[in-house]
Amino acid sequence: MSSKNAGNGLVYSDNIALSWKPVDYEPEQTHLAMVNASNESFLRAVSAVGDGLNTKDDTDAPPGIQQDIARLDLKLNLVLDLVSALVYHELDIPPVSAVQVSAEQVSWKGEGPPAGARIFLELYIQRGLPKPLCCYGEVISSPEELAAGSNTVRFVGLAGAARVWLEKLIFRHHRREVAYRRAHSGD
Numbered sequence: 001m002s003s004k005n006a007g008n009g010l011v012y013s014d015n016i017a018l019s020w021k022p023v024d025y026e027p028e029q030t031h032l033a034m035v036n037a038s039n040e041s042f043l044r045a046v047s048a049v050g051d052g053l054n055t056k057d058d059t060d061a062p063p064g065i066q067q068d069i070a071r072l073d074l075k076l077n078l079v080l081d082l083v084s085a086l087v088y089h090e091l092d093i094p095p096v097s098a099v100q101v102s103a104e105q106v107s108w109k110g111e112g113p114p115a116g117a118r119i120f121l122e123l124y125i126q127r128g129l130p131k132p133l134c135c136y137g138e139v140i141s142s143p144e145e146l147a148a149g150s151n152t153v154r155f156v157g158l159a160g161a162a163r164v165w166l167e168k169l170i171f172r173h174h175r176r177e178v179a180y181r182r183a184h185s186g187d
Contacts (some may be wrong), residue, residue: 105153
Protein backbone atom coordinates (compact mmCIF):
# COMPACT_ATOMS: atom_id res chain seq x y z
CA MET A 1 0.00 0.00 0.00
CA SER A 2 1.32 3.44 -0.80
CA SER A 3 0.05 6.92 -1.36
CA LYS A 4 1.75 9.85 -2.96
CA ASN A 5 1.03 13.47 -3.56
CA ALA A 6 0.32 13.63 -7.29
CA GLY A 7 -0.70 16.64 -9.32
CA ASN A 8 -4.33 15.77 -8.56
CA GLY A 9 -3.86 15.36 -4.81
CA LEU A 10 -3.30 12.26 -2.75
CA VAL A 11 -3.39 8.87 -4.40
CA TYR A 12 -4.14 5.65 -2.58
CA SER A 13 -2.36 2.63 -4.05
CA ASP A 14 -3.12 -0.91 -3.00
CA ASN A 15 -3.93 -4.37 -4.28
CA ILE A 16 -7.72 -4.46 -4.42
CA ALA A 17 -10.41 -6.15 -6.46
CA LEU A 18 -11.74 -4.12 -9.37
CA SER A 19 -14.25 -4.88 -12.11
CA TRP A 20 -15.70 -2.82 -14.93
CA LYS A 21 -18.27 -3.17 -17.63
CA PRO A 22 -18.99 -0.91 -20.59
CA VAL A 23 -22.17 1.14 -20.62
CA ASP A 24 -23.72 2.61 -23.73
CA TYR A 25 -25.68 5.37 -22.03
CA GLU A 26 -25.04 8.50 -20.06
CA PRO A 27 -26.40 8.01 -16.54
CA GLU A 28 -29.20 10.37 -15.58
CA GLN A 29 -28.64 12.82 -12.74
CA THR A 30 -31.24 11.08 -10.57
CA HIS A 31 -29.43 7.76 -11.01
CA LEU A 32 -26.07 9.37 -10.22
CA ALA A 33 -27.61 10.90 -7.09
CA MET A 34 -28.73 7.42 -5.95
CA VAL A 35 -25.27 5.97 -6.67
CA ASN A 36 -23.65 8.83 -4.73
CA ALA A 37 -26.00 8.33 -1.77
CA SER A 38 -25.18 4.62 -1.70
CA ASN A 39 -21.45 5.38 -1.95
CA GLU A 40 -21.68 7.95 0.83
CA SER A 41 -23.35 5.44 3.12
CA PHE A 42 -20.77 2.78 2.24
CA LEU A 43 -17.79 5.13 2.71
CA ARG A 44 -19.15 6.29 6.08
CA ALA A 45 -19.37 2.65 7.16
CA VAL A 46 -15.84 1.97 5.91
CA SER A 47 -14.65 4.96 7.89
CA ALA A 48 -16.39 3.77 11.05
CA VAL A 49 -14.98 0.24 10.70
CA GLY A 50 -11.53 1.55 9.75
CA ASP A 51 -11.28 3.97 12.65
CA GLY A 52 -11.82 1.26 15.23
CA LEU A 53 -11.77 2.12 18.88
CA ASN A 54 -10.75 5.68 19.65
CA THR A 55 -9.77 5.78 23.29
CA LYS A 56 -9.06 9.52 23.13
CA ASP A 57 -12.82 10.12 23.05
CA ASP A 58 -13.39 7.88 26.08
CA THR A 59 -11.03 9.60 28.54
CA ASP A 60 -13.96 10.54 30.78
CA ALA A 61 -15.13 6.92 31.02
CA PRO A 62 -13.95 4.84 33.97
CA PRO A 63 -11.08 2.43 33.16
CA GLY A 64 -13.34 -0.64 33.53
CA ILE A 65 -15.75 0.75 30.94
CA GLN A 66 -12.87 1.50 28.56
CA GLN A 67 -11.68 -2.11 28.82
CA ASP A 68 -15.21 -3.44 28.25
CA ILE A 69 -15.60 -1.25 25.18
CA ALA A 70 -12.21 -2.39 23.86
CA ARG A 71 -13.18 -6.06 24.32
CA LEU A 72 -16.54 -5.50 22.59
CA ASP A 73 -14.77 -3.71 19.75
CA LEU A 74 -12.39 -6.66 19.26
CA LYS A 75 -15.26 -9.16 19.35
CA LEU A 76 -17.32 -7.16 16.88
CA ASN A 77 -14.34 -6.88 14.52
CA LEU A 78 -13.82 -10.65 14.75
CA VAL A 79 -17.48 -11.32 13.92
CA LEU A 80 -17.31 -8.89 10.98
CA ASP A 81 -14.15 -10.58 9.69
CA LEU A 82 -15.68 -14.07 9.94
CA VAL A 83 -18.97 -13.10 8.29
CA SER A 84 -17.14 -11.19 5.56
CA ALA A 85 -14.91 -14.20 4.86
CA LEU A 86 -17.97 -16.43 4.51
CA VAL A 87 -19.79 -14.02 2.23
CA TYR A 88 -16.64 -13.36 0.18
CA HIS A 89 -16.44 -17.05 -0.72
CA GLU A 90 -20.06 -17.07 -1.89
CA LEU A 91 -19.76 -14.02 -4.16
CA ASP A 92 -18.04 -13.64 -7.49
CA ILE A 93 -15.43 -11.11 -6.33
CA PRO A 94 -13.03 -10.12 -9.13
CA PRO A 95 -9.30 -10.86 -8.84
CA VAL A 96 -7.05 -8.46 -6.97
CA SER A 97 -4.76 -6.13 -8.89
CA ALA A 98 -2.59 -3.07 -8.24
CA VAL A 99 -4.91 -0.06 -8.29
CA GLN A 100 -4.38 3.66 -7.67
CA VAL A 101 -7.39 5.71 -6.56
CA SER A 102 -7.65 9.47 -6.23
CA ALA A 103 -10.75 11.62 -5.77
CA GLU A 104 -10.76 12.25 -9.54
CA GLN A 105 -9.75 8.96 -11.12
CA VAL A 106 -8.68 5.35 -10.84
CA SER A 107 -5.76 3.64 -12.61
CA TRP A 108 -4.70 0.01 -12.95
CA LYS A 109 -2.48 -2.25 -15.03
CA GLY A 110 -3.98 -5.03 -17.09
CA GLU A 111 -6.83 -5.53 -19.48
CA GLY A 112 -9.13 -2.57 -19.80
CA PRO A 113 -11.74 -0.83 -21.90
CA PRO A 114 -10.95 1.15 -25.07
CA ALA A 115 -10.02 4.84 -25.03
CA GLY A 116 -13.01 7.15 -24.54
CA ALA A 117 -15.31 4.36 -23.36
CA ARG A 118 -17.86 5.02 -20.64
CA ILE A 119 -17.84 2.29 -17.99
CA PHE A 120 -19.37 1.24 -14.70
CA LEU A 121 -16.71 0.45 -12.06
CA GLU A 122 -16.81 -1.63 -8.90
CA LEU A 123 -13.89 -1.00 -6.54
CA TYR A 124 -13.56 -3.27 -3.51
CA ILE A 125 -11.63 -0.64 -1.55
CA GLN A 126 -12.07 -2.15 1.91
CA ARG A 127 -10.39 -5.51 2.27
CA GLY A 128 -12.77 -8.00 3.84
CA LEU A 129 -15.95 -6.11 2.95
CA PRO A 130 -17.76 -7.76 0.05
CA LYS A 131 -19.43 -4.50 -1.03
CA PRO A 132 -17.78 -2.32 -3.67
CA LEU A 133 -17.62 1.40 -4.24
CA CYS A 134 -19.64 1.76 -7.45
CA CYS A 135 -19.18 4.59 -9.91
CA TYR A 136 -19.25 5.57 -13.53
CA GLY A 137 -16.19 6.68 -15.41
CA GLU A 138 -14.71 7.60 -18.75
CA VAL A 139 -11.46 6.08 -20.02
CA ILE A 140 -8.90 8.86 -20.44
CA SER A 141 -5.87 6.67 -21.27
CA SER A 142 -4.34 7.18 -24.68
CA PRO A 143 -4.33 4.27 -27.12
CA GLU A 144 -0.57 3.94 -26.52
CA GLU A 145 -1.07 3.69 -22.75
CA LEU A 146 -3.84 1.15 -23.25
CA ALA A 147 -1.59 -0.90 -25.56
CA ALA A 148 0.98 -0.94 -22.73
CA GLY A 149 -1.71 -2.21 -20.35
CA SER A 150 -2.11 1.06 -18.42
CA ASN A 151 -5.72 2.10 -17.77
CA THR A 152 -6.88 5.43 -16.33
CA VAL A 153 -10.54 6.24 -15.82
CA ARG A 154 -11.87 9.64 -14.73
CA PHE A 155 -14.88 9.41 -12.41
CA VAL A 156 -18.15 10.70 -13.87
CA GLY A 157 -20.79 12.00 -11.48
CA LEU A 158 -18.89 11.25 -8.24
CA ALA A 159 -19.76 14.36 -6.26
CA GLY A 160 -20.91 15.84 -3.00
CA ALA A 161 -20.59 13.91 0.23
CA ALA A 162 -19.54 10.70 -1.56
CA ARG A 163 -16.50 12.47 -2.99
CA VAL A 164 -15.70 14.06 0.38
CA TRP A 165 -15.82 10.65 2.11
CA LEU A 166 -13.60 9.16 -0.61
CA GLU A 167 -11.09 11.97 -0.03
CA LYS A 168 -11.20 11.22 3.71
CA LEU A 169 -10.54 7.53 3.05
CA ILE A 170 -7.59 8.35 0.79
CA PHE A 171 -6.19 10.76 3.39
CA ARG A 172 -6.60 8.20 6.17
CA HIS A 173 -4.63 5.63 4.14
CA HIS A 174 -1.96 8.27 3.46
CA ARG A 175 -1.74 9.17 7.16
CA ARG A 176 -1.39 5.49 8.12
CA GLU A 177 1.34 4.95 5.55
CA VAL A 178 3.30 7.96 6.82
CA ALA A 179 2.97 6.68 10.41
CA TYR A 180 4.12 3.21 9.33
CA ARG A 181 7.16 4.61 7.51
CA ARG A 182 8.09 6.73 10.53
CA ALA A 183 7.74 3.78 12.89
CA HIS A 184 9.92 1.58 10.67
CA SER A 185 12.47 4.17 9.55
CA GLY A 186 14.94 3.02 12.23
CA ASP A 187 14.87 -0.63 11.06
